[in-house]
Amino acid sequence: MTAAPLTDREISLVRTSLTVVAPQATEMTVYFYAILFARYPEVRGLFPENMDVQRDRLLRGLLRIIDLVDDVDNLVRFCSRLGRDHRKFGALDAHYPAVGECLVASLARFAGTAWNDEVAAAWTHAYTVAAQVMIDAADDDTRLRPASWEAQIIRHEHRGNGIAEITVQPDQPFPFVAGQYVSVETPWYPRTWRHYSPAHSPRADHTLTFHVRAVHRGQVSNALVHHAAPGHRVRLGPPQGDMTLAAAGDRDLLFVAGGTGLAPIRALIEEAAVSGMRRYADLFVGARTAEELYGLDDMLRLAQRHHWLTVRAAVSHESIPGQQGTLPQVLREFGPWDRHEAFLCGPPDMVTSGVRTLLHQGTPLAHIHHDPLDTPVLTAPLTPPRPDQEIDQL
Ligand SMILES: Cc1cc2nc3c(=O)[nH]c(=O)nc-3n(C[C@H](O)[C@H](O)[C@H](O)COP(=O)(O)OP(=O)(O)OC[C@H]3O[C@@H](n4cnc5c(N)ncnc54)[C@H](O)[C@@H]3O)c2cc1C
Ligand code: HEM
Numbered sequence: 001m002t003a004a005p006l007t008d009r010e011i012s013l014v015r016t017s018l019t020v021v022a023p024q025a026t027e028m029t030v031y032f033y034a035i036l037f038a039r040y041p042e043v044r045g046l047f048p049e050n051m052d053v054q055r056d057r058l059l060r061g062l063l064r065i066i067d068l069v070d071d072v073d074n075l076v077r078f079c080s081r082l083g084r085d086h087r088k089f090g091a092l093d094a095h096y097p098a099v100g101e102c103l104v105a106s107l108a109r110f111a112g113t114a115w116n117d118e119v120a121a122a123w124t125h126a127y128t129v130a131a132q133v134m135i136d137a138a139d140d141d142t143r144l145r146p147a148s149w150e151a152q153i154i155r156h157e158h159r160g161n162g163i164a165e166i167t168v169q170p171d172q173p174f175p176f177v178a179g180q181y182v183s184v185e186t187p188w189y190p191r192t193w194r195h196y197s198p199a200h201s202p203r204a205d206h207t208l209t210f211h212v213r214a215v216h217r218g219q220v221s222n223a224l225v226h227h228a229a230p231g232h233r234v235r236l237g238p239p240q241g242d243m244t245l246a247a248a249g250d251r252d253l254l255f256v257a258g259g260t261g262l263a264p265i266r267a268l269i270e271e272a273a274v275s276g277m278r279r280y281a282d283l284f285v286g287a288r289t290a291e292e293l294y295g296l297d298d299m300l301r302l303a304q305r306h307h308w309l310t311v312r313a314a315v316s317h318e319s320i321p322g323q324q325g326t327l328p329q330v331l332r333e334f335g336p337w338d339r340h341e342a343f344l345c346g347p348p349d350m351v352t353s354g355v356r357t358l359l360h361q362g363t364p365l366a367h368i369h370h371d372p373l374d375t376p377v378l379t380a381p382l383t384p385p386r387p388d389q390e391i392d393q394l
Contacts, residue, residue, distance in 0.1 A: 003129045010122035011069050017123070018066055020114040021107055029059050032106040040098045046090045048192045050219075060378050062103070065130045076133050083134030085377050087147035088183065088193070088237040091138070096131040103127060141238075148185075149174050149236040154207065156229055162214040163260060163294055164225040165199070168234060173206050176239035177246070178271035179264045179343070181371060182208070183237035188223040193237060195376055197345070199263035201271040208236075211263040211295070240376055243369045245271055248341040251367065253281040256327055256354050258346025262295045264371070265345050269299070273306055281309050282334070286327035286350065288317040326350075328357040338362035341369070348373040 006014070021028055033051060037044045061082060068075040104123050108115045151174075155167035176182065178201040183193040196210040214225035228234075245268055253272065257265040262285060272281060283303075287293040293313055303309045314330040327350055331337070337358055344354045351370045358368055372379035 003132050005072060006069055006126055010125055013119050013122040014066055014126050017111045017114050017119050021110040024110045025059055028106050028110045029055050031109060032102055035105060036102040039102065043095055057375055064378060069126060079130050079133035080137035082377055083137035084141045086134060087138050087141060093135050096135060100127040100131060145238060151234050151236055153228055153230050153232045159294055161292055161294060162225060164212050165209055166212055166224060166228060167207050167209045169207050170236060174236060176202060177244045178267040179244040180239040180241040182239050185235040186220055186223050187232060188227060189219050192220060194220040197264035199266045201267055201274055211260045213260045241371055243343060243371055247369055251339060251341040252279050254337050254340040254342040255281060255283040256344040258286045258327060258350040261346030265343060268343060269302060269309065277308065279308065283311045284314055284327055284330055286314040290315055290318055328353045331357045336361040341367050344370040
């Protein structure tokens with residue numbers, strides 16, 4: 001970091017004023033974007049047309065920065081990730097002072113009597129430190145890879161229950177590691193990015209296949225499932241995520257998948273097979289009904305080819321031969337998993353309760369892996385929590 005770290009006094013001023021504006025976060029965010037777009041109309045084109053969805057993310061990013069302001073290592077880690085991620089948005093070095101100016105003006109307006117010159121200077125300092133780390137990380141990243149990859153949809157297959165398997169061919173090689181996820185921008189919602197996980201290990205032809213489920217009233221997922229077709233073009237952001245086999249050491253593997261959460265889990269299993277793995281792996285695939293158990297046949301076929309893989313289904317809302325119960329219930333039944341490396345992916349509720357079950361069975365948090373449950377750049381773990389934080393943080 002080139003800018004001097006914040007003093008204790010500055011940290012205290014920033015945090016105190018933030019508690020004053022926090023209850024007015026929604027109004028402040030509206031005001032922030034209004035003055036940003038009025039004063040700097042050239043940046044409007046970087047943002048999605050519909051600013052109602054997830055408008056709070058910038059503010060949540062700032063809150064995270066303020067939270068980390070006295071934890072320099074994690075602050076740098078978070079801001080670096082954020083800065084690299086901003087390349088695909090088209091954010092330039094010159095935009096940072098504009099955003100900083102409008103942010104400080106918005107804080108001043110909503111902090112009322114809690115605002116004075118000293119508080120303004122502390123905020124300007126905090127923003128400058130964070131922005132500099134973002135700018136430096138983005139600049140370093142330009143030497144390594146493109147900001148985004150253009151790709152063409154070459155296959156689109158409906159798999160029932162509102163799920164489509166979509167294969168894209170990037171115009172140039174797209175390096176990623178099995179288990180990672182990718183942000184995707186579609187032509188129907190420009191500058192609106194959503195994350196999807198390739199369902200396989202890297203292929204020689206660089207194609208990527210995503211499993212996308214159309215969520216009720218969801219913009220991008222419905223466009224991808226119901227409008228996308230071969231020939232349409234999409235844009236991909238750089239691969240992200242730490243849910244890879246590199247994290248696994250030499251322990252046996254436990255995989256838990258719900259819905260399209262099977263995609264990255266399938267990628268990890270395929271990677272394990274490609275690498276000639278000598279460990280055992282248990283996969284639990286969960287759904288509410290047997291009909292929703294998508295991808296199970298594919299996984300059972302894999303298990304027939306690889307003796308080290310055992311596949312079990314868990315159905316929570318229906319009585320069928322085989323397994324019945326929620327994923328956490330069947331995990332309890334077949335556990336403990338305290339000597340396994342666990343990978344979970346699926347709806348946030350399922351992942352959260354699955355992690356809880358594993359922790360209670362003695363699996364250390366360091367051996368449990370899952371993707372961020374929400375906006376990845378905001379919720380990705382930084383350093384592993386201390387053991388005493390393990391259960392509380394879920
Ligand atoms: C790390 C990561 C990896 C992901 N991988 C995949 C994947 O491989 N396949 C896949 O299909 N999706 C995946 N997702 C979810 C995906 O990124 C989108 O959130 C999802 O497709 C909805 O986007 P949308 O634009 O259609 O919905 P939006 O327009 O953003 O949301 C519209 C409405 O749907 C609700 N909603 C949003 N997401 C969901 C959801 N998942 N379930 C139920 N309701 C929801 C919102 O609350 C809102 O009310 C992943 C998400 C993350 C964070
Ligand atoms: C310290 C400064 C900044 C912080 C903390 C910050 C924070 C964030 C966060 C957390 C997100 C959400 C990321 C995601 O959804 O993956 C975001 C999105 C975005 N940011 Fe920033 N940002 C900063 C500076 C800038 C600058 C200078 C620009 C350029 C004008 C910019 C443009 C954007 C755009 C276009 C998006 C996508 C918006 C959307 O999807 O709705 N940001 N920012």
